[in-house]
Amino acid sequence: MLSDDELVRMLRTRDPHPDLSETDPDSPVADRILARVRERTRRRRKRTMVVAPVVALAVVGGTAGTYAWVAGDGDGHTLDSSGPTCVGSEHADAVTGFDPIADDPIRVCRQLWQDTFGRPAPKTLTACVDSSAQGSIQVYPGGRDQCARHRADPYLGPTREQLNLAHFRTDVRERFAERDCVSYPEFRNVISELLAKHRLTGWSAGHFQTADEEPEGPCAQIVYFDEPEQKIWLGDAKAGDPIHVPWTSP
Template structure:
């Protein structure tokens, strides 16, 4: 598995845009890409979870109803609807797969808590939207006050668009079930059809490629979903291997 430094270097050599300029590595878009790449790399390393150090963030000078941060869209919604972290005891936290259309983040973490952390789940768990660039959902032990303590906002559930996107994800997987090579034109055609089916207005697909502007390969797969930019980025897929759905 790549280290964070290696992933940083990979990101800075990459350009997800179709134009001629390289994405600013310090931009919000670059930060979301890097966060998604890190999460996917870690999920590939361990199928169920990844343990990572927990960093506690203190909030200074904040009063009730006044925040010194922006979490997600600022309205209790995440910017990465499948990003879920169960924040555990001192030894670390766990990144798990999450479907906002069919799963509840607190219930999901509670069900796997014993397996992930080796102890029963706390009586109280609370889902919050963190203030990272990707704006993921984090579940903390304790009540709603845990959100403010971690520079986060209470999670109010998925948006209507995020529910539509979850159905799109399910459909695109079913559309290409058991396929090991799908050409870019065929993939793009299916994306357009399913975006229209699920009323995802304003969404489009693009080709994720390096700054050297390498040509498209023989097979494509979805690299990641950039929800704030409403873009589905396609990347090269190795023929003959199962498609790795994000």
């Protein structure tokens, strides 16, 4: 389970290709993102560990049992297709992004290993889906046994919906490539059009709000994709900055 500090670090380092238009990590928009993710994480924490029934053994004063975990969707797929965590050691890792259409998490981690950890990548790397509430992709040194060792399942690739979402992100980026200010109504219209185009039924867009509701500014941008909740969150953008679509490869 990610701690709050780990969650902050994850969100603030997630994009491997940041640009000047990215939301300021200390801005009100970033605070709203963190608040919403924490709220969803608390709601989902009960899914992390489940008790698996086994044949009972007669013992004095107790009952035998064992534990199992739920990793990702339970079928080898992540709940967050924005990118893997490359685990260099027990105390060092690197969160990066990738395009699930064209990239492979093992290849992505292998390419950054030397620069990130100061040593060549191990001969064998394995991508797993962990049993955190986020159901994230973790790339470990070693073989497939590393997955079970970390209460995870082998990663089996993106779902059809995650591939559709990747195409959606690319289309949004291309649609606004030459723009530096897009209004909320126009942004929502484009999102609705592209969600239908890519068959992302059930998805919708919303404006990030805290308990104190704030009016929408003149310019909008996507600040966060919540895959489990099928929600695209919009926040204010600065006029003059290029439109930024988070967690996509250029």
